[in-house]
Amino acid sequence: MTGITHAAAGSVLGAAIAVWGGQEMIGAVVGAAAALLPDVDHPGSYAGRGFRPLAVWLERKYGHRDSPTHTLLFCITVGLVFGVLAAVAFGSALLVLSAIAGAVSHLLLDGLTRSSIRPLRLFLPRLPRKWEPVKAKLEKASWTRKKWSGPISTGKDLREFVLAVLCFSLTLIIFGIKS
Numbered sequence: 001m002t003g004i005t006h007a008a009a010g011s012v013l014g015a016a017i018a019v020w021g022g023q024e025m026i027g028a029v030v031g032a033a034a035a036l037l038p039d040v041d042h043p044g045s046y047a048g049r050g051f052r053p054l055a056v057w058l059e060r061k062y063g064h065r066d067s068p069t070h071t072l073l074f075c076i077t078v079g080l081v082f083g084v085l086a087a088v089a090f091g092s093a094l095l096v097l098s099a100i101a102g103a104v105s106h107l108l109l110d111g112l113t114r115s116s117i118r119p120l121r122l123f124l125p126r127l128p129r130k131w132e133p134v135k136a137k138l139e140k141a142s143w144t145r146k147k148w149s150g151p152i153s154t155g156k157d158l159r160e161f162v163l164a165v166l167c168f169s170l171t172l173i174i175f176g177i178k179s
């Protein structure tokens with residue numbers, strides 16, 4: 001999915017959660033920003049342009065969408081860290097959930113595309129020799145290699161456009177209800 005669609009989905013989720021703490025606008029921004037972070041493995045993405053050396057390295061080593069940033073573990077972790085920072089800065093614990101929801105929504109949307117992702121893959125560090133067989137088994141297990149894919153071609157499908165417009169509209173409706 002394109003960055004705009006990810007931001008739209010992240011913003012509506014972030015706003016819908018943070019509205020309960022009266023911080024819907026900040027929640028929308030936090031959710032949208034978190035939703036853009038997994039694409040840091042692509043130098044042309046919004047996040048990749050912000051962290052270019054990291055983006056170039058990730059793309060070379062793993063390839064876009066095949067890197068650790070497109071895994072559930074990364075999205076929950078980065079959402080948690082980013083959300084805690086936002087919660088401390090703006091005084092609403094709900095922003096933690098806004099950020100996690102935004103980051104995880106990235107995987108759900110990319111999982112609807114033809115390019116597919118494998119979000120349950122494990123990127124384990126080098127382990128002591130006696131643990132290596134366990135590591136190999138986990139990495140080869142079918143559930144960790146399971147692909148999420150769908151019918152949408154990123155940026156070329158009317159359904160993606162409709163989804164983005166719908167999400168941005170819902171975000172504005174949340175803002176409108178509160179004001």
Ligand SMILES: [Zn+2]
Nearest residue numbers: 038039065110
């Ligand atoms: Zn992505």
